Amino acid sequence: MSDARPVARLWRLVLNDDLLSCRVYRRPDGFELRLESRTAVILSERFDLQPRMLARTEALRASLTRRGWREPPQD
Numbered sequence: 001m002s003d004a005r006p007v008a009r010l011w012r013l014v015l016n017d018d019l020l021s022c023r024v025y026r027r028p029d030g031f032e033l034r035l036e037s038r039t040a041v042i043l044s045e046r047f048d049l050q051p052r053m054l055a056r057t058e059a060l061r062a063s064l065t066r067r068g069w070r071e072p073p074q075d
Contacts, residue, residue, distance in 0.1 A: 004032055010054075011061050013069035020069065022057055033057065 004025035012021045018037065024047055025032045033047035047053055 003028060010057050012072055013061065013064055014072045015069045019072070022061065
C-alpha cells in the first residue's frame with residue numbers, strides 16, 4: 001500500500017468517537033478504494049471510475065447513516 005497516493009475523499013462519517021473515511025487512491029496499476037478508520041484500513045479494493053462503483057459507495061454511506069452515522073462538523 002505504500003506506493004498508493006490519495007486522490008479524493010468521497011465522504012466521512014462519525015459515530016461517537018469513531019470516524020470512517022471513504023477514499024480513492026492512485027496506484028501504479030489503477031485506482032483503489034479504501035474504507036478507513038483512524039487507525040486501520042477496513043476495506044480495500046480495485047476501483048474503476050464508473051457510475052456503478054460510485055453508486056456502491058453512496059449505497060454504503062446511506063446504509064451507515066440509517067444506522068446512526070452522521071457527517072462530522074465542518075473543519
